[in-house]
Amino acid sequence: xxxxxxxxxxxxxxxxxxxxxxxxxxxxxxxxTEVLSIVGISLQLDGHTEIEWSEVMESTVAGQTGRKTTRYxxxxxxxxxxxxxxxxxAGPVRELAIGTHTYHFSCELPAHLPTAFxxxxxxxxxxxxxxVHRSKRRSSGGGGGGITDxxxxxxxxxxxxxxxxELDGTVLAxxxxxxxxxxxxxxxxSSEPLYISAQIPRCGYIxxxxxxxxxxxxNRSRTRVHEFRIKxxxxxxxxxxxxxxxxxxxxxxxxxxxxxxVTSGEVIKxxxxxxxxxLPPTYTDGVPIFSINYELEVEARVTGPNISPRLSxxxxxxxxxxxxxxxxxxxxxxxKPSWDPFGxxxxxxIIGTRIIPHPLSNGAAAARxxxxxxxxxxxxxxxxxxxxxxxxxxxxxxxxxxx
Numbered sequence: 001x002x003x004x005x006x007x008x009x010x011x012x013x014x015x016x017x018x019x020x021x022x023x024x025x026x027x028x029x030x031x032x033t034e035v036l037s038i039v040g041i042s043l044q045l046d047g048h049t050e051i052e053w054s055e056v057m058e059s060t061v062a063g064q065t066g067r068k069t070t071r072y073x074x075x076x077x078x079x080x081x082x083x084x085x086x087x088x089x090a091g092p093v094r095e096l097a098i099g100t101h102t103y104h105f106s107c108e109l110p111a112h113l114p115t116a117f118x119x120x121x122x123x124x125x126x127x128x129x130x131x132v133h134r135s136k137r138r139s140s141g142g143g144g145g146g147i148t149d150x151x152x153x154x155x156x157x158x159x160x161x162x163x164x165x166e167l168d169g170t171v172l173a174x175x176x177x178x179x180x181x182x183x184x185x186x187x188x189x190s191s192e193p194l195y196i197s198a199q200i201p202r203c204g205y206i207x208x209x210x211x212x213x214x215x216x217x218x219n220r221s222r223t224r225v226h227e228f229r230i231k232x233x234x235x236x237x238x239x240x241x242x243x244x245x246x247x248x249x250x251x252x253x254x255x256x257x258x259x260x261x262v263t264s265g266e267v268i269k270x271x272x273x274x275x276x277x278x279l280p281p282t283y284t285d286g287v288p289i290f291s292i293n294y295e296l297e298v299e300a301r302v303t304g305p306n307i308s309p310r311l312s313x314x315x316x317x318x319x320x321x322x323x324x325x326x327x328x329x330x331x332x333x334x335x336k337p338s339w340d341p342f343g344x345x346x347x348x349x350i351i352g353t354r355i356i357p358h359p360l361s362n363g364a365a366a367a368r369x370x371x372x373x374x375x376x377x378x379x380x381x382x383x384x385x386x387x388x389x390x391x392x393x394x395x396x397x398x399x400x401x402x403x
Contacts, residue, residue, distance in 0.1 A: 003149065003151045004030045004036060004132075004151060005030070006030055006031075006152025007028070007029040008029075008128050008152060009026050009027055010156065011026050013026075016154065016156035017156070017157045018109060018157070019159050020110065020111050020114075020159070021108075021109060021111035022108075022109055023106060023109070024109055025104075025106040027102055027103065028043060028085055028102070028105065028152075029103075030102075030151075032097070032098050032099060034098060035097060036095070037093055037096075037135065038094060038132050039088065039090065039092065039093055039094070039133045039135050039146060040084050040085075040086060040133040041132050041133070042084050042089070042130070043083055043105050043128065043130055044081070044129040045079055045081040045082075045126070045129075046079060046080060046128075047077070047078035047079030047080075047125070048075055048076065048077055048078060048124075049075065049078060049114070049124050049290055050073070050122070050123045051072075051073060051121055051122045051123075051238040051239075051240065051290050052071065052073040052121060052122075053071075053072055054070065055069070070243065071243075072240035072243070074239065074242065074289040075241075076290075078113055078114065078124070078126075079110065079113060081107055083105065083107070085103035085105060087133070089133050089148075090146060093135050113126075113158045114283050115158060115160045115281060116158050117292070121236070121250065122236060122290050124290075125155065126157065127153055128153060128155075128156060129153040130150070130152045132149050132151055133146060133147070134148075160281065160283075160319075161320060162282065162317075162318035162319045163318065163319070164206070164316065164320060164321060164322045165320065167204070167316065167318070171203070172202060172203045172322060173202050173203075173204065173322050173324065174202065174203065175199060175200060175202060176199070176200055177199040178197065178312065178313045179197040179311070180196045180309055180311045181195050182196075183221070184222075184302075192220035192221050194217070194219050194220070194262075194300070196215070196217045196309065196311065197215070197216045198213055198214070198216075198230075198296075198313070199213070200214075200313060203313070203316060204316045204318060204321075205321075206276070206319055207278045207279050208275075209321065210274065210276070211274040211275075211315075212273055213274065213296070214271050215230075215259070215298065216268070217261075217262040217267070217268050217270075218267050219263065219264055220265065223303065223306055224261065224264055225261035225262045225263075225300045225302050226260075226303060227259065228259050228270065228298060228299070229256060229297075229298070229299040230272050231255070231256045231296070231298075232253070232254050232255040232256070232274060232276065232296060233251050233252065233253060233254070233294065233296070233297050233312075234252045234254045234293075235249060235250075235294065236250045236251075236291075237249045237290070237291045238250075239289050240289070254279060255274055255275065255276060255277055256274075257273070259272050261301065279294075279317055280292055280317075281318050282317050294315050294316070294317050295313065295314050296312060296313045296314075298310065298311050
């Protein structure tokens with residue numbers, strides 16, 4: 001007996017897109033060309049977070065060198081709701097006549113469901129599945145235990161609202177500034193420094209908004225920066241559960257803007273606009289097998305064999321924009337003179353990000369601060385678990401500590 005034709009439709013929602021917390025409603029339509037004997041028809045709503053990646057390592061066994069591939073994976077169930085459209089899993093046998101049979105369903109989605117996501121190593125998927133429960137196997141004419149046959153499925157999309165005002169609107173509305181001083185070579189061959197700073201007006205955005213970044217650069221070195229690249233980076237972090245606990249992070253460029261660099265002895269000021277494309281919001285809660293974070297990165301592309309210096313600032317992507325900007329009094333200059341990046345005879349490579357503190361929220365801001373370091377060998381990085389507020393540390397080798 002062939003499986004019946006099964007169609008799953010959502011009411012007034014042809015694309016099946018729902019906000020977390022909304023009611024998912026629709027109908028299941030079965031079209032039969034033969035009489036169907038069943039004990040029930042069920043609808044299963046499933047949601048899972050899945051991560052998976054493989055690593056190849058060389059191993060030596062009995063003097064033989066070979067390669068071993070290890071598959072790391074983890075899974076978390078987000079949604080598991082089952083209901084019967086008719087009958088049950090062990091009820092009396094009923095006959096469905098030839099023709100079309102329509103069944104309606106309704107289910108309230110949990111408010112904590114994350115936004116659907118499809119990536120190379122991670123997936124957040126939601127499915128609606130229909131199954132028929134039979135009293136015996138179709139391949140046999142006799143008895144046997146009841147079985148379940150899946151006859152149709154369709155995916156739907158969940159979008160989780162992320163209100164930036166409910167996270168920490170005061171901090172996210174503050175401007176952030178990142179500064180870098182780079183000395184090329186070392187010892188007697190060291191050059192005068194290259195100083196770069198980048199500033200954004202706030203740290204919270206939604207897709208469709210434009211990030212306005214101001215870049216200042218003073219180049220006293222002999223190395224030419226031929227261009228600046230401003231990148232919006234999506235940081236995807238994974239933690240496996242099997243065969244062992246392991247971690248991996250991928251960094252994807254989701255938006256980029258470029259502008260001219262700075263030659264030796266030149267001082268420049270740039271203002272670059274970066275449009276935020278359609279992106280899933282920042283996601284860091286729940287079982288920590290998968291998280292999504294965002295960073296703005298400024299790369300100074302230099303000539304020659306030198307490593308291009310980078311500086312970065314974390315930002316939060318939401319779905320509901322900040323209602324107000326930071327009060328103007330917060331943005332007034334500090335009483336003490338601004339930092340002079342060339343005030344000492346010798347320099348270390350320094351990099352940091354700072355957010356001007358709100359005078360009424362020192363406690364909350366202090367609780368969220370974290371130090372950021374940069375490994376010049378790998379071109380920069382951000383410590384795991386970094387927040388949106390970072391301290392700025394300045395180190396001069398031969399200068400007195402004024403802090």
